[in-house]
Amino acid sequence: MGRVAFSAHRGAWLILVSLLVALAAACAERQAAQVRLAADAVATAGSRWLKPQVASPTGTGTLNLTIYWPVRNPRTFRPATIPDTTQTIVLQTKQGETQLREDVIARPAGAATSSISFSLPAGNNYALVARAYRETAPLPAGAQPIAQGGAVGLNILASKRTKADIDLVPASVPGITGLDVNAASPGQTITLTGQNLGMIGGATPSVYFGSIASPRVTPLDATSLRAQVPSGATICKLFVWNDGVPSVSNVRFYALAGIALAAPREPWDATAAEYRLVKFGAGLKVQATPDWLLASGEIIEAYQPLPGVVWASSNPLGGSVDETGQFTASRANVATDVTATIGATVGKLRVTPVGVHKVVLDRTGITLNAPPAGQAPESKFTTAATVGATVETSYPFNGGVTWQSSDEGLATVSVDGTVRALAGAQKGTAVFTARAVDDPAIAATGSVTITVFGDLDLGVD
Numbered sequence: 001m002g003r004v005a006f007s008a009h010r011g012a013w014l015i016l017v018s019l020l021v022a023l024a025a026a027c028a029e030r031q032a033a034q035v036r037l038a039a040d041a042v043a044t045a046g047s048r049w050l051k052p053q054v055a056s057p058t059g060t061g062t063l064n065l066t067i068y069w070p071v072r073n074p075r076t077f078r079p080a081t082i083p084d085t086t087q088t089i090v091l092q093t094k095q096g097e098t099q100l101r102e103d104v105i106a107r108p109a110g111a112a113t114s115s116i117s118f119s120l121p122a123g124n125n126y127a128l129v130a131r132a133y134r135e136t137a138p139l140p141a142g143a144q145p146i147a148q149g150g151a152v153g154l155n156i157l158a159s160k161r162t163k164a165d166i167d168l169v170p171a172s173v174p175g176i177t178g179l180d181v182n183a184a185s186p187g188q189t190i191t192l193t194g195q196n197l198g199m200i201g202g203a204t205p206s207v208y209f210g211s212i213a214s215p216r217v218t219p220l221d222a223t224s225l226r227a228q229v230p231s232g233a234t235i236c237k238l239f240v241w242n243d244g245v246p247s248v249s250n251v252r253f254y255a256l257a258g259i260a261l262a263a264p265r266e267p268w269d270a271t272a273a274e275y276r277l278v279k280f281g282a283g284l285k286v287q288a289t290p291d292w293l294l295a296s297g298e299i300i301e302a303y304q305p306l307p308g309v310v311w312a313s314s315n316p317l318g319g320s321v322d323e324t325g326q327f328t329a330s331r332a333n334v335a336t337d338v339t340a341t342i343g344a345t346v347g348k349l350r351v352t353p354v355g356v357h358k359v360v361l362d363r364t365g366i367t368l369n370a371p372p373a374g375q376a377p378e379s380k381f382t383t384a385a386t387v388g389a390t391v392e393t394s395y396p397f398n399g400g401v402t403w404q405s406s407d408e409g410l411a412t413v414s415v416d417g418t419v420r421a422l423a424g425a426q427k428g429t430a431v432f433t434a435r436a437v438d439d440p441a442i443a444a445t446g447s448v449t450i451t452v453f454g455d456l457d458l459g460v461d
Contacts, residue, residue: 067115070084084243085244087137092130093120095127123155148169174247182343197223206241207227207239210236259288259340261287261338263286274350278351292306318351335352337349357394360444363385363387367450367451369450387432387434402415410450411425413432432447
């Protein structure tokens with residue numbers, strides 16, 4: 001812990017001990033020392049060295065003790081180790097193992113300081129033992145200190161001013177042992193876990209993001225609380241103050257304004273900036289750019305390694321995304337949010353797979369007569385028929401198809417969907433296929449049955 005009370009300029013609660021020795025006693029001691037030194041000089045006349053002198057401290061001094069009681073000021077960030085709820089301090093003065101006195105200092109209502117003075121003989125190895133209590137004096141039986149400590153090895157010398165700083169160690173120092181997320185944006189809420197995080201004396205703990213206090217803290221129990229990230233937060237360390245006592249923290253928090261997502265756009269995609277259209281089965285590379293919040297003069301390289309991006313697709317029916325942001329569209333016209341998450345902050349891009357759904361033929365079976373080779377067909381026999389194809393898409397793509405015959409020795413198909421029996425062909429069946437130009441994987445098929453010229457014409461199904 002930091003020192004309890006070092007100096008008012010350091011914002012701490014100072015317990016200042018100073019010894020003022022009466023001038024008359026100091027003068028008498030100085031005169032006596034001069035007399036002893038003269039006698040020793042006479043006794044050692046002719047000797048090369050004077051005999052070394054060891055003088056025991058004599059005289060008395062006044063111990064002046066001032067206590068600066070904690071004053072809660074949420075706008076001031078200052079270290080302290082006297083808990084806010086302290087009402088009584090018991091101070092014991094010892095020399096070696098001998099207790100010389102015990103003083104009880106009660107916290108006066110409405111006062112910021114308390115002072116006490118008493119006399120002590122000059123001497124070595126003094127110790128001051130201080131204990132802070134939440135109860136008021138007189139202390140009830142069984143009262144337990146909420147902080148204790150002191151100053152040891154003090155030498156109180158005549159005509160010298162002695163200063164002692166008292167270290168108090170609170171019994172309930174708050175500590176942070178975990179975060180649900182270590183990155184978030186101002187206005188979002190994070191959860192801290194640790195010890196001594198509950199309310200003490202009816203007061204809510206304070207959480208500081210660097211030097212900025214959280215505007216909303218909600219204790220959950222003694223081991224956890226929620227804190228809202230304040231406006232102005234930057235990448236910083238987290239601290240918890242409870243009952244005026246700060247945590248010792250090496251917990252790094254990463255503040256960011258948001259995450260921007262970017263991805264290439266197809267020329268035919270006329271949707272808004274936060275949307276993308278992707279053809280069925282196609283890929284889309286999504287880039288994430290976090291907007292980290294830094295204090296003035298800082299650079300992001302100083303905080304490496306930074307938290308990484310976690311990628312996800314909100315609806316797997318629409319597609320999937322890998323750990324690098326590579327999105328692969330499904331073959332379903334289902335929108336999904338591609339999300340990039342860092343802590344509690346999420347960036348997203350709405351992606352919708354689009355494309356050809358199906359090809360529909362206006363007829364799926366026909367029967368044709370094959371004329372003899374070199375002979376003109378008679379008008380009563382059908383040797384050709386046209387099949388119509390419609391391409392159904394979720395976006396106005398090219399609606400054209402390509403045609404194909406499975407056996408051009410029986411029948412051929414022209415670009416306009418005309419199926420024609422080949423002259424001289426024998427009886428048989430062929431399959432004709434219409435494939436979407438924009439997505440050849442989408443196709444429709446029909447069959448053509450070829451009869452020999454002069455057989456009964458069964459017509460078109």
